[in-house]
Amino acid sequence: MTKEYPTISLVRKRNKDVPVFAYMGDFNIKTYGLDTILWAFADYKHKYLESGSLWLIGDGKDKAALIELISKLNIEQSVHLMHLPQGKEKMNLLNQIDLFLRPSRSEFFPTAIIEAAAAAVPSIVSAETTISEQVKEYKAGYVMEENNYKHLAKLLLKTLNEIKYNHWSTMRRNSLKMALDKFQWNKILKTHVHLYGTMHS
Template sequence: MNITLVMAGDEEGGLEKHVVELAHGLQQHGHQVTVIAHEKYRDRLQVHFVAVDLSKSRRNIFVLYQLYKALKNENADIVHVHGNKAAAMVSLLLPYLKLKSVATLHSRKKNTKMFKAFNAVIAVSPNAAEVLDHPHKHVVLNGIEPPILNANIMKHTPPVVLAVGRLVPVKGFDVLIQAWKGIQNAELWIVGDGFEKEKLQHLITELDLEQSVKLLGFRSDIAELMQQASLYVMSSHYEGCPYTMIEALLCKTPMVSTAVGAMTMVLPEQYLCPENDVDRLNQLMRNALVDLEEMQKNYKAVYAFAAKELVLDGMLRNVESVYREVLNAE
């Protein structure tokens, strides 16, 4: 297939990582792939690349015309756009382009009307799919290249509970830090940067948790940290299908989480709690740390699922199936 992927914005996160890995994976599967995106992503993509600055207003006439010309020139079998903004921009152009189209919703959004113009829509979690009003919607969980595990890495002593993400309100790290109160003989490591860093550090000090809660900042060795950790925790208020969940499971690190996004589909129910519930999150972490061996047994089937379905090849098979359905439709 001749496939064009479209990505708006100029940020760094799960969506951008997803598009890069999807582009390379599709190319390795023998497809002809083009990516239309901001110039900053050119160097990390080893596929045909067309630079259009979609970080500007979604109604910028000049940018929309550039995007129209790029899509028309590529004349792909399938145009696959990622995220609400890209969907909003491309949906305005579809009436003037005779193209088959797919869009991916990467997290639950209130406004999804821009997805109605596409032949099919992919949601990265059941939670996100719930808000889509579309006759041809599919849930395709994210998949990644499996991390390279280091057999020499040992679990940290005392046990480490690891959390990874941008230090922003949606990740619920303030709730996590409050839920850590009273947990002993373990350490909480929070990895990531963001504008809430000072606020979170103040909260750690206020709760007298400096000895057991560490803000590690940005790190590039996430797989190694996952292997050192005895438990991974997510405290987010909402998510799609986060890469850190997948990394934890592929590193065979069990996790507890708020019941959001793909976690409700993948993780055992007994390890989920409501969002913003300090007491329940505290209890989940306490229970896990008391019997980590039992938790590992309960996660065997989850690890097997992740190794099959949450790796890049599994995701590619599912995405290609959606493409074929769209191309074969009348």
């Protein structure tokens, strides 16, 4: 059965050597490409036999369908559903994530990606996501050349290699710089930057 964490304290016990991929937001499969994420992660686990976990943070109308697809793809042991925390609890969660995933089929303003960037978390986004140009400009993650699960699975592998060879810290710094340069005006971002600063001072 897919694991659903009731509290963040359980999340903190994860193995730090295992890459954590995450989606945060509304559980709307069609709009935000959650099916693409799950199929890509299944390839990553079963075809490429790599370690890692996937956190789906949020709630929404398609939660039951997500759980069904997770079971169908036989990735229950590596996928964790979580409620969306607030304030410092959200920052504690973001600080444990290696990469955000947003293969949206259409999206105007992905606040979750900006919040992640403010916590120095890079992202993989689709070209259809409005901040894809900024992600590409700042090298704050990867923009999907093709919005399909096979391409996303290859980018997950690329991320794993970057982490293994200690190149990921540069991508993290780039993400924070993008957030500060491009989105500092956003009230949500300012809150996250302040929390991030107080937690690391």
